[in-house]
Amino acid sequence: MDTGPTIEFRLDRRSGVPAYRQLVDQVRQALRLGILRPGDRLPTVRDVVRQIAINPNTVHRAYRELEQQGLTEGRPGSGTFVKETLELVPDERSALRQDLEAWVRAARKAGLADEGIAALITEAMRSTESEGPS
Amino acid sequence: MDTGPTIEFRLDRRSGVPAYRQLVDQVRQALRLGILRPGDRLPTVRDVVRQIAINPNTVHRAYRELEQQGLTEGRPGSGTFVKETLELVPDERSALRQDLEAWVRAARKAGLADEGIAALITEAMRSTESEGPS
Amino acid sequence: MDTGPTIEFRLDRRSGVPAYRQLVDQVRQALRLGILRPGDRLPTVRDVVRQIAINPNTVHRAYRELEQQGLTEGRPGSGTFVKETLELVPDERSALRQDLEAWVRAARKAGLADEGIAALITEAMRSTESEGPS
Protein backbone atom coordinates (compact mmCIF):
# COMPACT_ATOMS: atom_id res chain seq x y z
CA MET A 1 0.00 0.00 0.00
CA ASP A 2 1.23 3.45 -0.96
CA THR A 3 1.58 6.18 1.61
CA GLY A 4 0.00 8.73 -0.72
CA PRO A 5 0.28 10.49 -4.05
CA THR A 6 3.91 10.59 -5.02
CA ILE A 7 5.95 10.34 -8.16
CA GLU A 8 8.14 7.73 -9.75
CA PHE A 9 11.05 9.08 -11.68
CA ARG A 10 12.56 7.68 -14.84
CA LEU A 11 15.76 8.49 -16.60
CA ASP A 12 16.35 8.27 -20.30
CA ARG A 13 20.12 8.21 -20.36
CA ARG A 14 20.32 8.20 -24.13
CA SER A 15 18.26 11.32 -24.72
CA GLY A 16 21.06 13.80 -24.14
CA VAL A 17 18.92 15.65 -21.61
CA PRO A 18 20.75 16.14 -18.31
CA ALA A 19 19.51 13.90 -15.55
CA TYR A 20 18.73 16.71 -13.11
CA ARG A 21 16.70 18.36 -15.84
CA GLN A 22 14.68 15.24 -16.51
CA LEU A 23 13.75 15.10 -12.84
CA VAL A 24 12.73 18.76 -12.78
CA ASP A 25 10.61 18.32 -15.90
CA GLN A 26 8.91 15.25 -14.53
CA VAL A 27 7.89 17.06 -11.37
CA ARG A 28 6.61 19.99 -13.39
CA GLN A 29 4.62 17.65 -15.58
CA ALA A 30 3.18 15.86 -12.57
CA LEU A 31 2.09 19.23 -11.24
CA ARG A 32 0.44 20.11 -14.52
CA LEU A 33 -1.38 16.81 -14.59
CA GLY A 34 -2.56 17.10 -11.03
CA ILE A 35 -0.58 14.02 -10.04
CA LEU A 36 1.28 16.08 -7.49
CA ARG A 37 -0.42 18.76 -5.46
CA PRO A 38 0.57 21.27 -2.78
CA GLY A 39 1.41 19.51 0.44
CA ASP A 40 2.46 16.29 -1.24
CA ARG A 41 5.85 14.96 -0.34
CA LEU A 42 8.41 14.14 -2.98
CA PRO A 43 10.41 10.96 -2.55
CA THR A 44 13.49 11.58 -0.43
CA VAL A 45 16.79 12.03 -2.16
CA ARG A 46 17.82 8.63 -0.92
CA ASP A 47 14.62 7.04 -2.23
CA VAL A 48 15.30 8.39 -5.69
CA VAL A 49 18.85 7.15 -5.53
CA ARG A 50 17.57 3.67 -4.77
CA GLN A 51 14.90 3.88 -7.46
CA ILE A 52 16.93 4.97 -10.43
CA ALA A 53 20.60 4.56 -9.57
CA ILE A 54 21.66 8.18 -9.67
CA ASN A 55 23.99 10.25 -7.56
CA PRO A 56 22.39 11.94 -4.55
CA ASN A 57 23.87 15.27 -5.56
CA THR A 58 22.12 15.14 -8.89
CA VAL A 59 18.78 14.55 -7.24
CA HIS A 60 19.52 17.24 -4.75
CA ARG A 61 20.30 19.66 -7.52
CA ALA A 62 16.97 18.94 -9.19
CA TYR A 63 15.14 19.55 -5.92
CA ARG A 64 17.06 22.77 -5.36
CA GLU A 65 16.07 23.97 -8.82
CA LEU A 66 12.44 23.22 -8.10
CA GLU A 67 12.70 25.11 -4.85
CA GLN A 68 14.14 28.11 -6.64
CA GLN A 69 11.23 27.96 -9.03
CA GLY A 70 9.01 28.31 -6.00
CA LEU A 71 7.37 24.94 -6.58
CA THR A 72 8.72 22.93 -3.68
CA GLU A 73 10.21 23.40 -0.27
CA GLY A 74 12.83 21.31 1.48
CA ARG A 75 12.26 20.82 5.18
CA PRO A 76 15.38 19.48 6.84
CA GLY A 77 14.56 16.47 8.87
CA SER A 78 11.23 15.77 7.24
CA GLY A 79 11.47 15.87 3.47
CA THR A 80 10.71 17.88 0.35
CA PHE A 81 7.18 19.10 -0.18
CA VAL A 82 5.14 20.61 -2.98
CA LYS A 83 4.37 24.25 -2.30
CA GLU A 84 2.81 25.57 -5.49
CA THR A 85 1.23 23.93 -8.47
CA LEU A 86 1.02 24.59 -12.20
CA GLU A 87 -2.54 24.28 -13.25
CA LEU A 88 -3.73 22.45 -16.32
CA VAL A 89 -6.81 23.70 -18.08
CA PRO A 90 -9.28 21.50 -16.25
CA ASP A 91 -12.37 21.08 -18.42
CA GLU A 92 -11.30 19.61 -21.68
CA ARG A 93 -8.49 17.83 -19.97
CA SER A 94 -9.86 14.35 -19.74
CA ALA A 95 -11.29 14.39 -23.26
CA LEU A 96 -7.97 15.55 -24.63
CA ARG A 97 -6.18 12.88 -22.70
CA GLN A 98 -8.38 10.12 -24.02
CA ASP A 99 -8.15 11.34 -27.59
CA LEU A 100 -4.41 11.54 -27.43
CA GLU A 101 -4.12 8.11 -25.90
CA ALA A 102 -6.23 6.72 -28.72
CA TRP A 103 -3.99 8.42 -31.25
CA VAL A 104 -0.84 7.00 -29.70
CA ARG A 105 -2.36 3.54 -29.72
CA ALA A 106 -3.19 3.92 -33.40
CA ALA A 107 0.31 5.13 -34.18
CA ARG A 108 1.77 2.17 -32.35
CA LYS A 109 -0.50 -0.24 -34.17
CA ALA A 110 0.70 1.29 -37.42
CA GLY A 111 4.17 0.14 -36.47
CA LEU A 112 5.61 3.46 -35.39
CA ALA A 113 8.41 3.34 -32.84
CA ASP A 114 8.98 6.07 -30.29
CA GLU A 115 11.27 8.07 -32.53
CA GLY A 116 8.71 8.06 -35.31
CA ILE A 117 5.98 9.19 -32.98
CA ALA A 118 8.23 11.92 -31.63
CA ALA A 119 8.87 13.07 -35.20
CA LEU A 120 5.18 13.41 -35.91
CA ILE A 121 4.64 15.25 -32.69
CA THR A 122 7.33 17.84 -33.14
CA GLU A 123 6.15 18.36 -36.68
CA ALA A 124 2.58 18.90 -35.53
CA MET A 125 3.76 21.27 -32.85
CA ARG A 126 5.67 23.30 -35.40
CA SER A 127 2.95 23.47 -37.99
CA THR A 128 0.42 24.76 -35.47
CA GLU A 129 2.88 26.92 -33.65
CA SER A 130 1.29 30.29 -34.24
CA GLU A 131 -2.09 29.23 -33.00
CA GLY A 132 -1.77 29.16 -29.24
CA PRO A 133 -0.08 30.50 -26.12
CA SER A 134 3.72 30.11 -25.90
CA MET B 1 7.44 29.22 -52.04
CA ASP B 2 10.16 26.82 -50.93
CA THR B 3 13.50 26.56 -52.68
CA GLY B 4 13.39 22.78 -52.54
CA PRO B 5 13.52 19.86 -50.12
CA THR B 6 15.89 21.00 -47.48
CA ILE B 7 15.77 21.43 -43.72
CA GLU B 8 15.63 24.38 -41.40
CA PHE B 9 17.31 23.81 -38.11
CA ARG B 10 16.27 25.22 -34.77
CA LEU B 11 18.04 25.35 -31.49
CA ASP B 12 16.40 25.31 -28.13
CA ARG B 13 19.21 26.59 -25.97
CA ARG B 14 17.30 26.22 -22.77
CA SER B 15 16.48 22.56 -23.23
CA GLY B 16 19.79 21.29 -21.91
CA VAL B 17 20.19 19.09 -24.97
CA PRO B 18 23.60 19.59 -26.65
CA ALA B 19 23.40 21.62 -29.82
CA TYR B 20 25.03 18.99 -32.03
CA ARG B 21 22.55 16.47 -30.75
CA GLN B 22 19.60 18.69 -31.60
CA LEU B 23 20.84 18.93 -35.19
CA VAL B 24 21.28 15.18 -35.49
CA ASP B 25 17.83 14.54 -34.08
CA GLN B 26 16.24 17.03 -36.44
CA VAL B 27 17.78 15.37 -39.48
CA ARG B 28 16.65 11.98 -38.28
CA GLN B 29 13.13 13.26 -37.80
CA ALA B 30 13.11 14.83 -41.25
CA LEU B 31 14.12 11.46 -42.68
CA ARG B 32 11.34 9.70 -40.86
CA LEU B 33 8.83 12.20 -42.11
CA GLY B 34 9.99 12.04 -45.69
CA ILE B 35 10.99 15.71 -45.60
CA LEU B 36 14.52 14.65 -46.48
CA ARG B 37 15.17 11.81 -48.91
CA PRO B 38 18.21 10.10 -50.37
CA GLY B 39 20.01 12.45 -52.71
CA ASP B 40 18.84 15.61 -50.95
CA ARG B 41 21.51 18.04 -49.96
CA LEU B 42 21.84 19.31 -46.40
CA PRO B 43 22.50 23.02 -45.90
CA THR B 44 26.17 23.88 -45.82
CA VAL B 45 27.86 24.46 -42.51
CA ARG B 46 27.98 28.14 -43.37
CA ASP B 47 24.26 28.22 -44.05
CA VAL B 48 23.52 26.68 -40.72
CA VAL B 49 25.83 29.09 -38.97
CA ARG B 50 23.98 31.99 -40.53
CA GLN B 51 20.59 30.47 -39.73
CA ILE B 52 21.00 29.72 -36.06
CA ALA B 53 24.13 31.43 -34.74
CA ILE B 54 26.14 28.38 -33.85
CA ASN B 55 29.79 27.51 -33.96
CA PRO B 56 30.85 25.86 -37.26
CA ASN B 57 32.66 23.14 -35.33
CA THR B 58 29.40 22.15 -33.71
CA VAL B 59 27.67 21.79 -37.08
CA HIS B 60 30.60 19.80 -38.39
CA ARG B 61 30.34 17.50 -35.49
CA ALA B 62 26.65 16.90 -36.09
CA TYR B 63 27.28 16.10 -39.77
CA ARG B 64 30.11 13.77 -38.82
CA GLU B 65 27.79 11.92 -36.46
CA LEU B 66 25.16 11.56 -39.19
CA GLU B 67 27.77 10.20 -41.55
CA GLN B 68 28.84 7.67 -38.92
CA GLN B 69 25.25 6.56 -38.62
CA GLY B 70 25.36 5.89 -42.36
CA LEU B 71 22.63 8.39 -43.08
CA THR B 72 24.55 11.04 -44.97
CA GLU B 73 27.64 11.37 -47.06
CA GLY B 74 29.98 14.33 -47.44
CA ARG B 75 31.13 14.94 -50.99
CA PRO B 76 34.15 17.24 -50.83
CA GLY B 77 33.52 20.32 -52.89
CA SER B 78 29.82 19.83 -53.32
CA GLY B 79 28.20 19.38 -49.94
CA THR B 80 26.60 16.85 -47.64
CA PHE B 81 23.96 14.52 -49.06
CA VAL B 82 21.39 12.13 -47.70
CA LYS B 83 22.36 8.53 -48.39
CA GLU B 84 19.87 6.45 -46.45
CA THR B 85 16.49 7.11 -45.01
CA LEU B 86 14.49 5.96 -42.02
CA GLU B 87 11.12 5.06 -43.35
CA LEU B 88 7.80 5.66 -41.72
CA VAL B 89 5.02 3.18 -42.22
CA PRO B 90 3.62 4.73 -45.39
CA ASP B 91 -0.11 4.04 -45.52
CA GLU B 92 -1.60 5.37 -42.36
CA ARG B 93 0.98 8.12 -42.28
CA SER B 94 -0.94 11.02 -43.64
CA ALA B 95 -4.05 10.14 -41.70
CA LEU B 96 -2.05 9.98 -38.49
CA ARG B 97 -0.45 13.30 -39.23
CA GLN B 98 -3.74 15.00 -39.82
CA ASP B 99 -5.32 13.51 -36.75
CA LEU B 100 -2.44 14.56 -34.58
CA GLU B 101 -2.42 18.05 -36.00
CA ALA B 102 -6.10 18.33 -35.24
CA TRP B 103 -5.47 17.16 -31.69
CA VAL B 104 -2.72 19.71 -31.14
CA ARG B 105 -4.97 22.45 -32.46
CA ALA B 106 -7.68 21.40 -30.04
CA ALA B 107 -5.21 21.35 -27.17
CA ARG B 108 -4.01 24.83 -28.07
CA LYS B 109 -7.55 26.12 -28.29
CA ALA B 110 -8.14 24.70 -24.84
CA GLY B 111 -5.44 27.05 -23.62
CA LEU B 112 -2.66 24.55 -23.17
CA ALA B 113 0.88 25.88 -23.48
CA ASP B 114 3.72 23.80 -24.85
CA GLU B 115 4.68 22.45 -21.48
CA GLY B 116 1.13 21.32 -20.81
CA ILE B 117 0.92 19.58 -24.16
CA ALA B 118 4.24 17.91 -23.55
CA ALA B 119 2.95 16.67 -20.22
CA LEU B 120 -0.08 15.05 -21.82
CA ILE B 121 2.05 13.48 -24.51
CA THR B 122 4.60 11.87 -22.25
CA GLU B 123 1.76 10.64 -20.08
CA ALA B 124 0.05 9.06 -23.08
CA MET B 125 3.31 7.51 -24.22
CA ARG B 126 3.79 5.97 -20.82
CA SER B 127 0.32 4.63 -20.40
CA THR B 128 0.44 2.84 -23.76
CA GLU B 129 4.02 1.81 -23.43
CA SER B 130 3.60 -1.92 -23.50
CA GLU B 131 1.55 -1.91 -26.67
CA GLY B 132 4.08 -1.26 -29.38
CA PRO B 133 7.69 -1.53 -30.53
CA SER B 134 10.09 0.55 -28.44
CA MET C 1 46.08 47.43 -15.99
CA ASP C 2 42.61 46.02 -15.58
CA THR C 3 40.65 44.68 -18.51
CA GLY C 4 37.47 46.42 -17.34
CA PRO C 5 34.95 46.66 -14.54
CA THR C 6 34.90 43.38 -12.73
CA ILE C 7 34.49 42.19 -9.18
CA GLU C 8 36.77 40.83 -6.51
CA PHE C 9 35.21 38.30 -4.24
CA ARG C 10 35.87 37.78 -0.57
CA LEU C 11 34.90 35.00 1.74
CA ASP C 12 34.22 35.30 5.41
CA ARG C 13 34.55 31.72 6.47
CA ARG C 14 33.60 32.39 10.07
CA SER C 15 30.30 34.06 9.37
CA GLY C 16 28.31 30.86 8.98
CA VAL C 17 26.99 32.06 5.63
CA PRO C 18 27.50 29.44 2.89
CA ALA C 19 30.27 30.34 0.48
CA TYR C 20 28.11 30.12 -2.63
CA ARG C 21 25.66 32.46 -0.98
CA GLN C 22 28.34 35.01 -0.18
CA LEU C 23 29.34 35.09 -3.84
CA VAL C 24 25.76 35.53 -4.99
CA ASP C 25 25.18 38.34 -2.52
CA GLN C 26 28.36 40.10 -3.55
CA VAL C 27 27.35 40.09 -7.18
CA ARG C 28 23.90 41.37 -6.30
CA GLN C 29 25.42 44.14 -4.23
CA ALA C 30 27.80 45.09 -7.01
CA LEU C 31 24.81 45.34 -9.33
CA ARG C 32 22.97 47.56 -6.88
CA LEU C 33 25.97 49.82 -6.53
CA GLY C 34 26.54 50.09 -10.25
CA ILE C 35 29.91 48.40 -9.94
CA LEU C 36 28.75 45.70 -12.34
CA ARG C 37 26.55 46.48 -15.30
CA PRO C 38 24.91 44.53 -18.12
CA GLY C 39 27.50 43.21 -20.53
CA ASP C 40 30.27 43.04 -17.94
CA ARG C 41 32.04 39.78 -17.59
CA LEU C 42 32.36 38.06 -14.26
CA PRO C 43 35.69 36.49 -13.39
CA THR C 44 35.92 32.95 -14.71
CA VAL C 45 35.31 30.11 -12.33
CA ARG C 46 38.99 29.33 -12.45
CA ASP C 47 39.91 32.94 -11.66
CA VAL C 48 37.77 32.90 -8.58
CA VAL C 49 39.29 29.62 -7.50
CA ARG C 50 42.73 31.19 -7.72
CA GLN C 51 41.61 34.35 -5.94
CA ILE C 52 39.94 32.93 -2.89
CA ALA C 53 40.86 29.27 -2.67
CA ILE C 54 37.47 27.72 -3.11
CA ASN C 55 36.19 24.69 -4.96
CA PRO C 56 35.22 25.28 -8.60
CA ASN C 57 31.88 23.60 -8.05
CA THR C 58 30.99 26.08 -5.35
CA VAL C 59 31.72 29.02 -7.63
CA HIS C 60 29.83 27.33 -10.39
CA ARG C 61 26.87 26.88 -8.15
CA ALA C 62 26.84 30.57 -7.28
CA TYR C 63 26.95 31.50 -10.97
CA ARG C 64 24.15 29.07 -11.74
CA GLU C 65 22.03 30.64 -9.03
CA LEU C 66 22.63 34.08 -10.48
CA GLU C 67 21.65 32.80 -13.89
CA GLN C 68 18.43 31.39 -12.51
CA GLN C 69 17.72 34.77 -10.98
CA GLY C 70 17.99 36.15 -14.49
CA LEU C 71 20.94 38.34 -13.61
CA THR C 72 23.74 36.67 -15.51
CA GLU C 73 24.27 34.35 -18.42
CA GLY C 74 26.95 31.70 -18.87
CA ARG C 75 28.32 31.45 -22.38
CA PRO C 76 30.32 28.24 -22.77
CA GLY C 77 33.66 28.99 -24.21
CA SER C 78 33.63 32.66 -23.43
CA GLY C 79 32.61 33.34 -19.86
CA THR C 80 29.81 34.51 -17.61
CA PHE C 81 28.21 37.85 -18.32
CA VAL C 82 25.87 40.26 -16.58
CA LYS C 83 22.47 40.32 -18.25
CA GLU C 84 20.27 42.40 -15.96
CA THR C 85 20.95 44.84 -13.23
CA LEU C 86 19.33 45.79 -9.94
CA GLU C 87 19.04 49.52 -9.81
CA LEU C 88 19.85 51.62 -6.81
CA VAL C 89 17.93 54.81 -6.21
CA PRO C 90 20.33 57.09 -8.05
CA ASP C 91 19.96 60.63 -6.72
CA GLU C 92 20.58 60.56 -3.07
CA ARG C 93 22.98 57.73 -3.51
CA SER C 94 26.27 59.49 -3.33
CA ALA C 95 25.22 61.68 -0.41
CA LEU C 96 24.02 58.63 1.48
CA ARG C 97 27.24 56.85 0.75
CA GLN C 98 29.37 59.66 2.05
CA ASP C 99 27.30 60.10 5.17
CA LEU C 100 27.46 56.42 5.95
CA GLU C 101 31.19 56.30 5.40
CA ALA C 102 31.64 59.19 7.79
CA TRP C 103 29.54 57.38 10.35
CA VAL C 104 31.55 54.18 10.05
CA ARG C 105 34.75 56.15 10.47
CA ALA C 106 33.37 57.73 13.62
CA ALA C 107 32.31 54.37 14.97
CA ARG C 108 35.74 52.96 14.32
CA LYS C 109 37.41 55.91 16.00
CA ALA C 110 35.21 55.26 19.01
CA GLY C 111 36.85 51.88 19.27
CA LEU C 112 34.05 49.76 17.88
CA ALA C 113 35.06 46.51 16.25
CA ASP C 114 33.12 44.99 13.36
CA GLU C 115 30.84 42.99 15.59
CA GLY C 116 29.94 46.10 17.54
CA ILE C 117 29.19 48.03 14.39
CA ALA C 118 27.11 45.16 13.08
CA ALA C 119 25.15 45.19 16.34
CA LEU C 120 24.32 48.86 16.00
CA ILE C 121 23.32 48.39 12.40
CA THR C 122 20.94 45.52 12.90
CA GLU C 123 19.42 47.39 15.82
CA ALA C 124 18.91 50.50 13.69
CA MET C 125 17.40 48.40 10.92
CA ARG C 126 14.96 46.86 13.37
CA SER C 127 13.90 50.04 15.06
CA THR C 128 13.08 51.71 11.74
CA GLU C 129 11.68 48.60 10.18
CA SER C 130 8.14 49.79 9.59
CA GLU C 131 9.18 52.93 7.76
CA GLY C 132 10.25 51.74 4.34
CA PRO C 133 9.90 49.16 1.59
CA SER C 134 10.80 45.59 2.50
Place this chain on the structure above:
Amino acid sequence: MDTGPTIEFRLDRRSGVPAYRQLVDQVRQALRLGILRPGDRLPTVRDVVRQIAINPNTVHRAYRELEQQGLTEGRPGSGTFVKETLELVPDERSALRQDLEAWVRAARKAGLADEGIAALITEAMRSTESEGPS
Protein backbone atom coordinates in the same frame (compact mmCIF):
# COMPACT_ATOMS: atom_id res chain seq x y z
CA MET D 1 5.72 48.76 28.37
CA ASP D 2 8.36 46.01 28.48
CA THR D 3 8.18 43.15 30.89
CA GLY D 4 11.86 43.47 31.68
CA PRO D 5 15.28 43.21 30.12
CA THR D 6 15.03 40.18 27.93
CA ILE D 7 15.53 39.37 24.29
CA GLU D 8 13.26 38.52 21.41
CA PHE D 9 14.80 36.21 18.90
CA ARG D 10 14.17 36.25 15.16
CA LEU D 11 15.03 33.77 12.51
CA ASP D 12 15.78 34.61 8.94
CA ARG D 13 15.32 31.22 7.35
CA ARG D 14 16.35 32.39 3.94
CA SER D 15 19.70 33.77 4.98
CA GLY D 16 21.51 30.46 4.89
CA VAL D 17 22.89 31.10 8.37
CA PRO D 18 22.29 28.15 10.70
CA ALA D 19 19.53 28.77 13.18
CA TYR D 20 21.61 28.11 16.27
CA ARG D 21 24.15 30.57 14.98
CA GLN D 22 21.56 33.27 14.52
CA LEU D 23 20.52 32.87 18.15
CA VAL D 24 24.09 33.06 19.40
CA ASP D 25 24.78 36.16 17.32
CA GLN D 26 21.64 37.86 18.57
CA VAL D 27 22.60 37.32 22.19
CA ARG D 28 26.08 38.66 21.52
CA GLN D 29 24.66 41.71 19.86
CA ALA D 30 22.28 42.32 22.73
CA LEU D 31 25.23 42.16 25.11
CA ARG D 32 27.16 44.68 23.07
CA LEU D 33 24.23 47.03 23.02
CA GLY D 34 23.57 46.77 26.71
CA ILE D 35 20.19 45.25 26.08
CA LEU D 36 21.25 42.22 28.05
CA ARG D 37 23.43 42.56 31.14
CA PRO D 38 24.96 40.22 33.69
CA GLY D 39 22.28 38.68 35.83
CA ASP D 40 19.58 38.94 33.19
CA ARG D 41 17.72 35.78 32.39
CA LEU D 42 17.41 34.46 28.89
CA PRO D 43 14.02 33.16 27.75
CA THR D 44 13.53 29.48 28.44
CA VAL D 45 13.95 27.00 25.64
CA ARG D 46 10.19 26.56 25.67
CA ASP D 47 9.62 30.28 25.34
CA VAL D 48 11.88 30.43 22.34
CA VAL D 49 10.18 27.46 20.76
CA ARG D 50 6.85 29.18 21.12
CA GLN D 51 8.21 32.47 19.81
CA ILE D 52 9.89 31.32 16.65
CA ALA D 53 8.84 27.76 15.83
CA ILE D 54 12.19 26.08 16.20
CA ASN D 55 13.32 22.73 17.46
CA PRO D 56 14.17 22.70 21.19
CA ASN D 57 17.44 20.93 20.45
CA THR D 58 18.52 23.83 18.31
CA VAL D 59 17.86 26.31 21.08
CA HIS D 60 19.69 24.09 23.53
CA ARG D 61 22.64 24.02 21.24
CA ALA D 62 22.75 27.80 20.99
CA TYR D 63 22.62 28.15 24.78
CA ARG D 64 25.34 25.55 25.17
CA GLU D 65 27.52 27.50 22.74
CA LEU D 66 26.97 30.71 24.71
CA GLU D 67 27.91 28.95 27.91
CA GLN D 68 31.09 27.68 26.30
CA GLN D 69 31.92 31.21 25.33
CA GLY D 70 31.65 32.09 28.99
CA LEU D 71 28.82 34.52 28.39
CA THR D 72 25.97 32.71 30.08
CA GLU D 73 25.38 30.18 32.76
CA GLY D 74 22.66 27.61 33.07
CA ARG D 75 21.24 27.22 36.55
CA PRO D 76 19.31 23.96 36.70
CA GLY D 77 15.79 24.57 37.76
CA SER D 78 15.82 28.31 37.33
CA GLY D 79 17.01 29.14 33.81
CA THR D 80 19.88 30.53 31.82
CA PHE D 81 21.50 33.74 32.98
CA VAL D 82 23.96 36.24 31.58
CA LYS D 83 27.32 35.98 33.30
CA GLU D 84 29.61 38.21 31.29
CA THR D 85 29.06 41.02 28.89
CA LEU D 86 30.78 42.42 25.82
CA GLU D 87 31.11 46.07 26.40
CA LEU D 88 30.48 48.79 23.87
CA VAL D 89 32.46 52.00 24.14
CA PRO D 90 30.05 53.78 26.41
CA ASP D 91 30.30 57.50 25.75
CA GLU D 92 29.77 57.99 22.08
CA ARG D 93 27.39 55.10 22.03
CA SER D 94 24.10 56.84 22.19
CA ALA D 95 25.18 59.54 19.76
CA LEU D 96 26.33 56.91 17.29
CA ARG D 97 23.07 55.07 17.65
CA GLN D 98 21.00 58.11 16.97
CA ASP D 99 23.10 59.17 14.01
CA LEU D 100 22.88 55.74 12.48
CA GLU D 101 19.18 55.53 13.02
CA ALA D 102 18.78 58.87 11.28
CA TRP D 103 20.87 57.63 8.39
CA VAL D 104 18.79 54.48 8.00
CA ARG D 105 15.62 56.52 8.05
CA ALA D 106 17.02 58.74 5.30
CA ALA D 107 18.02 55.73 3.24
CA ARG D 108 14.56 54.26 3.60
CA LYS D 109 12.94 57.53 2.62
CA ALA D 110 15.15 57.51 -0.47
CA GLY D 111 13.43 54.29 -1.44
CA LEU D 112 16.19 51.86 -0.58
CA ALA D 113 15.11 48.36 0.34
CA ASP D 114 17.01 46.23 2.82
CA GLU D 115 19.29 44.73 0.23
CA GLY D 116 20.25 48.17 -1.08
CA ILE D 117 21.02 49.39 2.42
CA ALA D 118 23.06 46.29 3.10
CA ALA D 119 25.01 46.95 -0.08
CA LEU D 120 25.91 50.47 1.01
CA ILE D 121 26.89 49.26 4.45
CA THR D 122 29.25 46.52 3.35
CA GLU D 123 30.76 48.93 0.87
CA ALA D 124 31.36 51.50 3.60
CA MET D 125 32.82 48.83 5.86
CA ARG D 126 35.23 47.83 3.16
CA SER D 127 36.34 51.27 2.17
CA THR D 128 37.19 52.16 5.77
CA GLU D 129 38.53 48.78 6.62
CA SER D 130 42.12 49.76 7.41
CA GLU D 131 41.11 52.43 9.88
CA GLY D 132 40.00 50.54 12.93
CA PRO D 133 40.30 47.39 15.07
CA SER D 134 39.47 44.10 13.37
Place this chain on the structure above:
DNA sequence: GTGGTCTAGACCACA
Protein backbone atom coordinates in the same frame (compact mmCIF):
# COMPACT_ATOMS: atom_id res chain seq x y z
C1' DG E 1 16.55 9.73 9.50
C1' DT E 2 15.92 14.32 6.62
C1' DG E 3 17.90 18.09 3.51
C1' DG E 4 22.20 21.23 2.79
C1' DT E 5 27.07 22.42 1.89
C1' DC E 6 31.57 21.55 0.36
C1' DT E 7 35.62 19.15 -1.73
C1' DA E 8 37.80 16.40 -5.34
C1' DG E 9 38.16 15.01 -9.71
C1' DA E 10 36.49 13.15 -14.37
C1' DC E 11 34.43 14.09 -18.65
C1' DC E 12 31.65 16.75 -22.10
C1' DA E 13 30.15 20.75 -25.15
C1' DC E 14 31.48 24.94 -27.04
C1' DA E 15 34.64 29.01 -28.98
Place this chain on the structure above:
DNA sequence: GTGGTCTAGACCACC
Protein backbone atom coordinates in the same frame (compact mmCIF):
# COMPACT_ATOMS: atom_id res chain seq x y z
C1' DG F 1 40.37 27.70 -22.21
C1' DT F 2 35.34 28.54 -21.25
C1' DG F 3 31.07 26.86 -18.76
C1' DG F 4 28.19 22.45 -17.65
C1' DT F 5 27.22 17.77 -15.85
C1' DC F 6 27.99 13.89 -13.03
C1' DT F 7 30.11 10.86 -9.50
C1' DA F 8 31.98 9.97 -4.90
C1' DG F 9 32.20 10.85 -0.42
C1' DA F 10 32.65 13.82 3.92
C1' DC F 11 30.51 16.65 7.23
C1' DC F 12 26.84 19.71 9.14
C1' DA F 13 22.12 21.33 10.68
C1' DC F 14 17.75 19.91 11.87
C1' DC F 15 13.76 16.66 13.43
